Amino acid sequence: MATLGTNLETGAVSAPSSSQSSQQFALVALTSLFFMWGFITCLNDILIPHLKGVFDLNYAQAMLVQFCFFGAYFLVSLPAGKLVGAIGYQRGIVVGLSVAVVGCLLFVPAERLQVYTLFLIALFVLASGITILQVSANPYVTALGDEKSAASRLTMTQAFNSLGTTVAPFFGAFLILSVAGIGEGNLSTEERAAAVELPYLILAATLAALAVTFAFLKLPRIDGHAPTAASSVSGDSALRHPHLVLGAIAIFLYVGAEVSIGSFLVNFLSESHIAALTEEKAAYYVAFYWGGAMVGRFIGAVVMRYLPAGKVLGVCAAGSCVLLALAIGGSGKLAMVAILAVGLCNSIMFPTIFSLALAKLGPVTSQGSGILCLAIVGGAVVPLLQGLLADQIGIQLAFVLPIVCYLYILFYGIRGHRIAMES
Numbered sequence: 001m002a003t004l005g006t007n008l009e010t011g012a013v014s015a016p017s018s019s020q021s022s023q024q025f026a027l028v029a030l031t032s033l034f035f036m037w038g039f040i041t042c043l044n045d046i047l048i049p050h051l052k053g054v055f056d057l058n059y060a061q062a063m064l065v066q067f068c069f070f071g072a073y074f075l076v077s078l079p080a081g082k083l084v085g086a087i088g089y090q091r092g093i094v095v096g097l098s099v100a101v102v103g104c105l106l107f108v109p110a111e112r113l114q115v116y117t118l119f120l121i122a123l124f125v126l127a128s129g130i131t132i133l134q135v136s137a138n139p140y141v142t143a144l145g146d147e148k149s150a151a152s153r154l155t156m157t158q159a160f161n162s163l164g165t166t167v168a169p170f171f172g173a174f175l176i177l178s179v180a181g182i183g184e185g186n187l188s189t190e191e192r193a194a195a196v197e198l199p200y201l202i203l204a205a206t207l208a209a210l211a212v213t214f215a216f217l218k219l220p221r222i223d224g225h226a227p228t229a230a231s232s233v234s235g236d237s238a239l240r241h242p243h244l245v246l247g248a249i250a251i252f253l254y255v256g257a258e259v260s261i262g263s264f265l266v267n268f269l270s271e272s273h274i275a276a277l278t279e280e281k282a283a284y285y286v287a288f289y290w291g292g293a294m295v296g297r298f299i300g301a302v303v304m305r306y307l308p309a310g311k312v313l314g315v316c317a318a319g320s321c322v323l324l325a326l327a328i329g330g331s332g333k334l335a336m337v338a339i340l341a342v343g344l345c346n347s348i349m350f351p352t353i354f355s356l357a358l359a360k361l362g363p364v365t366s367q368g369s370g371i372l373c374l375a376i377v378g379g380a381v382v383p384l385l386q387g388l389l390a391d392q393i394g395i396q397l398a399f400v401l402p403i404v405c406y407l408y409i410l411f412y413g414i415r416g417h418r419i420a421m422e423s
Contacts, residue, residue: 060390
């Protein structure tokens with residue numbers, strides 16, 4: 001999934017003094033991080049239907065998975081920004097990876113004690129590590145090169161985030177849902193829950209290896225990130241810029257809509273009048289949703305060099321609304337294809353909203369980035385609201401909530417991002 005953080009103790013992004021070759025090496029190294037946090041975030045889409053079945057949860061209870069995961073962004077972003085401000089980007093990356101390792105390892109006692117609350121705690125710790133990781137890595141990417149190409153560069157690196165979200169459903173379906181589904185009627189709750197232990201142990205080992213690697217890598221130092229005196233004297237605040245505030249709302253709604261759709265895909269495709277798939281087979285189709293976002297980001301990185309970002313954002317938001325309407329009103333293959341195709345429209349939304357929201361903020365750019373990072377909590381709130389809605393009116397009609405989210409994003413792309421601060 002696409003998410004962003006920043007060092008809250010730093011100022012506007014400026015061009016680095018490091019050589020071109022070292023910048024390219026750093027970008028290559030950082031793409032592995034984008035891949036991993038996309039992979040981990042998307043794995044929640046497989047974990048939700050699995051835990052829902054194991055603990056006999058309703059939709060609202062199952063969505064607590066996303067509530068705890070994305071709630072970490074809201075609670076941890078500010079402390080993470082201060083931490084990274086004190087220890088630097090590279091050490092921040094190592095700390096974030098290490099905390100994520102602890103979160104993965106907590107799945108073992110959660111599985112063996114059979115307590116849903118412990119699974120939620122493990123997810124919160126894991127997401128806290130990912131938050132620190134993003135607070136460190138994302139502004140680093142924006143600083144490694146020309147400021148004018150920052151949006152395109154960030155879109156390209158986030159395409160590898162989408163690669164992780166595309167691979168994760170296959171991993172989860174094979175190691176979680178397929179194992180839990182074997183002779184499901186004959187398996188105890190303990191045996192079905194045990195399916196999550198191996199996948200998260202594998203993730204823990206991978207993240208630990210990355211932490212060791214980044215601890216010894218020689219990455220270029222980023223200078224020029226100190227707050228300017230002008231911002232202190234003028235008393236300027238990012239919240240005085242309407243296009244930033246409206247952009248934060250757009251980030252909140254976008255992340256919420258994207259996560260909500262992904263969270264309900266397996267259950268939606270399992271519906272008898274949609275595709276009547278088993279959870280294991282439905283999980284494989286989730287890859288098409290996130291794969292569309294990956295393909296779209298590679299395309300978008302090129303397209304937005306020639307077309308206005310706001311117009312591209314508006315077209316994609318309108319497309320999402322049409323596709324969701326087809327998913328709500330249709331059935332069978334039409335509804336199935338429509339809901340999966342929303343991923344393609346999602347592709348450029350996060351990096352585009354982010355770039356438009358930070359445009360011309362000057363010395364308060366860092367503060368604005370921190371506000372956008374807090375807005376990622378939409379991934380915790382919107383899925384929970386859609387879960388409550390699904391329990392009342394059904395899973396298919398509940399997709400009306402993401403439509404409302406995309407309608408606002410349509411407004412932001414066409415008009416909202418142009419609203420300048422009043423003089």
